[in-house]
Amino acid sequence: MISVENLSINYGEKSVLSSVTLNIPSGTWTCIVGPNGAGKTTLLKALLGMHPYSGSIKVNGVEVFKDMSRNVAFVPQRPEIPLGMTVIEYLALGRSKLDGWGRERRRGRVLIQNTLEETQLVGLQSQLVTQLSGGELQRVLIARAIVQEPEVMLLDEPTSALDLHHQITTLNQVESLKNQGVTIVSTMHDITLGAMYAERMIVMHEGRVLLDGPASNVIHSNELKMAFDHGISVHTLEDGHTVIVANKTRSEII
Numbered sequence: 652m653i654s655v656e657n658l659s660i661n662y663g664e665k666s667v668l669s670s671v672t673l674n675i676p677s678g679t680w681t682c683i684v685g686p687n688g689a690g691k692t693t694l695l696k697a698l699l700g701m702h703p704y705s706g707s708i709k710v711n712g713v714e715v716f717k718d719m720s721r722n723v724a725f726v727p728q729r730p731e732i733p734l735g736m737t738v739i740e741y742l743a744l745g746r747s748k749l750d751g752w753g754r755e756r757r758r759g760r761v762l763i764q765n766t767l768e769e770t771q772l773v774g775l776q777s778q779l780v781t782q783l784s785g786g787e788l789q790r791v792l793i794a795r796a797i798v799q800e801p802e803v804m805l806l807d808e809p810t811s812a813l814d815l816h817h818q819i820t821t822l823n824q825v826e827s828l829k830n831q832g833v834t835i836v837s838t839m840h841d842i843t844l845g846a847m848y849a850e851r852m853i854v855m856h857e858g859r860v861l862l863d864g865p866a867s868n869v870i871h872s873n874e875l876k877m878a879f880d881h882g883i884s885v886h887t888l889e890d891g892h893t894v895i896v897a898n899k900t901r902s903e904i905i
Contacts, residue, residue: 656706656708675834682837682848682851689857725796727807744795801833809821842895861878
């Protein structure tokens, strides 16, 4: 269980998060949505322990900045990539907390190889990470997080650089981790995809939580439309699936 209580973060005089309180059950997928500047990425980084904050963030009852033993995987939008590192070496970094860098046990090596195959990266394993395309790099980041075998996985826009096929493949892999008990928290601009995979959805606007609840309820809520200044429309298809699209005449707001 991730418990957040009265979380606030300021950048100088600017309030980025204000009095955020929420609970994220273990073994679930929670998707954070909202317009640019809503505080989504800052909330993710706070859960990781990367930002000083007031209030409380506890994972299984322990404040995040006091628990150095946590195994949390983070997939950022803009990663810092070590120069001269190949794809397979970069994946091995994900095993360093469990096995130690360069001392991967047999189980770790097998998991790395299996993950390369599942993420369709076998042909790129000897290529330098710095030479990858944006979509290839995003798949490598996901793969490194998978081999880390985390208790919690935090993903910041994990499909932004992927084509539709790789979006679904990647999200299916993340979903399989959730089914194994990993707690998933992601931000996503594509609300339709977020609602397809996440059980819960958090709507943020100007550093505050407008709504936190089951995704099937949130996507039909007035709070979701309010967060985007009513610049989106919600449509239910014949097969029952819901699609969220930007209104053409209001697209400048999104």
